[in-house]
Amino acid sequence: MSEHDSNPFTEPELSNPFQDPSVTHARQMTTTTTATMAEYNPFTDSKPTAMASKPPTQPAIMKPTEEPPVYSQPRVQESTGGAGELLRRQEELERKAAELDRREREMQSLSASGGRRNNWPPLPEKFPVGPCFYHDVTVDIPVEYQKTVKIMYYLWMFHTGTLLANLVGSMAWFCVDPARGVDFGLAILWFLLFTPCSFVCWYRPVYGAFKSDSSFRFFVFFFVYVCQLGVYVMQSVGIPGWGACGWLSALTCLNANVAVGVLTILVAALFTALVVMSLVMFKKVHAMYRTTGASFQKAQQEMAAGVMSNKTVQAAAATAGSKAAQGAFKESI
Structure with a gap:
């Protein structure tokens, strides 16, 4: 009967639901998060403690691996x-x-x-013959052409020195071999002939061409200089009996005398260098000529104007015209 003494309407004591472990853990997490957010101020540099525990990160920087596209360079x-x-x-x-x-x-x-005075060649004042030309590159030649004209002048001087060395080599060869008197005589002739003729026939034309931009003088220079270049080639070859200590003459002389042969080889090397430098300067002057606007038509016009302005030609034309007029008048009578 004791079993029936208990009150059936009384319930056993229930456990506290807030003591459940899952609920307690959730409450702790909520409290921590709330405290963290309460401490965070977005207007300061400080970060929440929960976020501060994370390692600092840097923004990604793209490094260029290629050159900028072509369309961005023009x-x-x-x-x-x-x-x-x-x-x-x-x-x-x-x-x-x-x-x-x-x-x-x-x-x-x-x-x-009171006017220009001739200053070339530079001769002494007491010399019986005075200078024949006025030569001053810095005065006559425009600035952009002065370097080229000076090089041409130095090339002419080198040409004169080579002819003088050829004369010495031919004289030494004549001393060793008396049968080479013809070469020695021609060497003297080439030195006396080509030294002034080269100055007058191709250096003065190129000097005047750059001075006055003359097409006619450019054509005179090109014609004479091509002929001079051919002479340089023959002199560098050195055919025996032509008065030039070229390569053939130097090898022939080397068999007779070693010292004179070495001297003639040096002269042959000078002639060869003269050929190379002359060819280079010819191409350079021709390239500059093409930029000056000169032409063959202008050269013809300048030549015609120069011929008609010549006093001798004018006098001859006037005489011929007067004779023709007198003949026509007599025929009409």
């Missing part, structure tokens, strides 16, 4: 080209201003001295 090139063009024009203007200043000083000096 503007830079265009701007660079424009600046270079402006600099080139400025240099050209400065050069022209310097040229005008130089010519003005030249005119002033000429007016003060």
Whole structure:
């Protein structure tokens, strides 16, 4: 009966639901998160403790592995080209201003001295023959052509020195072998003939061509210089009996005398160097000639104008015209 003494309507004591482990853990997490967010201030540099525990990160930086595309470069090139063009024009203007200043000083000096005086060749004042030409590259030649004309002048001097060395070599060969008297005599003739003729026939034309931009003088220079270049080639070959200590003559002389043979070999090397330098300068002058605007038609016009302006030609034409008029008048009578 004791089993029936218990009150069936009384419930056993229930456990506290907030003591459940899962609920307790959830409450702790919520409390921690709330405290962290409460401490975070978005307007300061400080970060929440939960976020501070993470390692700092850096923003991703893309490093270029290729050159910029081609279509992005023309503007830079265009701007660079424009600046270079402006600099080139400025240099050209400065050069022209310097040229005008130089010519003005030249005119002033000429007016003060009463005119130009010939100064080449530089002979002593007491010498019976005076200078024949006026030669001053810095005065007569424009600035952009002065270097080329000076090189041509130095080339003419080298040509004269080579002919003098050829004369010495031929004389030494004649001393060793008396049968080489013809070569020695021709060497003297080439030195006395080619030294002044080369100056007058091809150096003065190129000097005057650059001085006055003359197409006719350019053509005279090209014609004579090609002939001179052919003479240089024959002299460098050195055919015996032609008065040149070229390679063939040097090898022949080397069998007779070693010392004279070495001297003639040096002369042959000078002739060869003269051929090479002459060819290089011929191409350079021709390239500059093409940039000056000269032409064969201008050369013809200059030649016709020069012929008609010649006083001798004018007198001959006037005489022929008067005779023709008198003959026509007599026939009409």
